[in-house]
Amino acid sequence: MAELARGLAAGGPMAPVAAAGGTADGGLGTSAERILAAAREVDRGAGVALLADLGSSVLTVKSLLAEGELPPGARLVDAPFLEGAVAAVVAASAGAPLPAVESAAGEAYEYRKA
Incomplete structure (x- = not known):
């Protein structure tokens, strides 16, 4: 997803994007450590938009936010995972700014394919 979002947003300066999916051993699942590392990798001080796909990743991000472990201004964005990620990166x-990035990602709920 991160690679696809980067590719679709290409053509000018690129916002930093990092993937955090999977477990430390490469399996399916969620790793708080991978989420923290990815958020810290892309943090430039303006906030970090976090897009999560399914249950455990959403719960993990919410927990990290509640515990104050993510960079200041980090937000869990309520958006479709793929379409929202592309809109956010663009x-x-x-x-x-982060509020506009969050809004663009959330607007992806309105995308219609027919």
Whole structure:
């Protein structure tokens, strides 16, 4: 997903993107350590938009936010995972502030394919 979002947003300056899916041993699942590392990797001081796919990743991000372990200004974005990620990367790469990035990602719920 991260690679696809980067590819679709290409053409100018690129906002940092990091994937955090899977477990430390490469399996399916969620790793708080991987989420923390990815958030810290992309943090530039303007906040970090976190997009989660399914249950355990959402719960893990919520827990990390509640415990104050993520960078300041980090947000769990309520958006479709793939479409929201692409919209977020495009908006962030265009220089949008975090609230606008979050809004762009959330608007992906409205995308219609027919």
